[in-house]
Ligand SMILES: *[C@@H]1O[C@H](CO)[C@@H](O)[C@H](O)[C@H]1NC(C)=O
């Protein structure tokens with residue numbers, strides 16, 4: 001019976017030698033309205049509500065909050081609600097809030113810079129206030145950063161149609177994607193410099209199938225297809241971003257940099273809605289006009305009776321049901337939405353690979 005202890009010992013050694021990272025202890029979020037409703041700067045024609053930046057309804061959970069739940073963490077609080085002490089920031093912070101004066105612009109690179117600065121300062125503060133240097137290191141190593149930019153920028157770019165080329169004269173629509181992808185990749189590198197070791201970068205959804213773009217491109221679609229030109233534009237951005245991260249990885253030793261292909265995940269639902277319990281993959285649950293894409297959601301009364309059967313919540317954003325599937329697929333080893341590793345592995349919530 002000496003065999004059993006031996007086997008156990010062997011197993012323990014195997015586990016110990018695996019590069020399993022310790023479970024993540026905090027989730028920090030940077031991004032646009034896909035990361036927090038407080039970051040919404042889209043022209044929804046609801047300026048009359050004037051009820052602050054979180055337009056109705058914010059009851060729908062967004063992807064970062066769903067991921068926080070999977071990590072066993074509370075939804076990261078908005079940075080503006082914190083009192084500036086490390087204790088409040090210890091489990092994570094959501095830095096995605098609208099920058100003053102950002103409204104109406106296609107994209108302000110400054111918004112990324114501003115959030116990056118706040119994130120870097122927070123990380124620094126956590127290190128400074130740690131009891132021991134080891135605690136400081138584990139605080140940085142235990143932090144997961146999620147970056148979710150691009151959707152609002154593309155929403156604005158697409159809303160202006162050919163006019164957008166005139167508003168971005170130096171770059172054009174495609175050049176704009178390159179610029180944005182480069183900025184996001186640079187942010188990943190800058191977070192690394194500040195001590196971040198686990199970073200997740202979200203791509204942009206197939207906005208060519210989003211209610212707003214479908215409505216704008218009514219003359220181009222038959223109600224079942226999507227606006228290909230818009231999807232191609234977004235795919236160009238996603239591909240550029242993925243390539244930039246790929247190029248970055250060898251330069252950031254000891255870090256896990258994950259790209260999650262939100263486009264692929266959403267497209268799977270849009271192509272096979274019934275497979276995932278949806279019966280509406282084009283029309284917004286909450287909105288007016290064709291596809292619910294003319295006017296966005298601004299009252300409870302506008303909400304459809306069965307949100308869980310819609311892929312799209314409003315003009316450009318997914319329902320909680322769709323986001324929950326994206327979260328599950330990002331988490332799971334059985335899907336390839338996130339590369340090169342799934343988020344369960346990244347966050348250290350699994351010690352065995354299978
Ligand atoms: C907002 O409403 C005005 C007038 O109702 C309309 O002309 C304009 O196109 C709308 N803008 C958007 C972004 O829906």
Ligand SMILES: *[C@@H]1O[C@H](CO)[C@@H](O)[C@H](O)[C@H]1NC(C)=O
Pocket residue numbers: 083085087088
């Ligand atoms: C900040 O908030 C934390 C947790 O809510 C609380 O314990 C702490 O006393 C607050 N500090 C200040 C200076 O307000």
Ligand SMILES: *[C@@H]1O[C@H](CO)[C@@H](O)[C@H](O)[C@H]1NC(C)=O
Pocket residue numbers: 321324325328
């Ligand atoms: C996601 O996974 C959780 C936990 O495994 C499950 O309860 C939930 O129903 C899943 N969500 C969807 C939309 O399938």
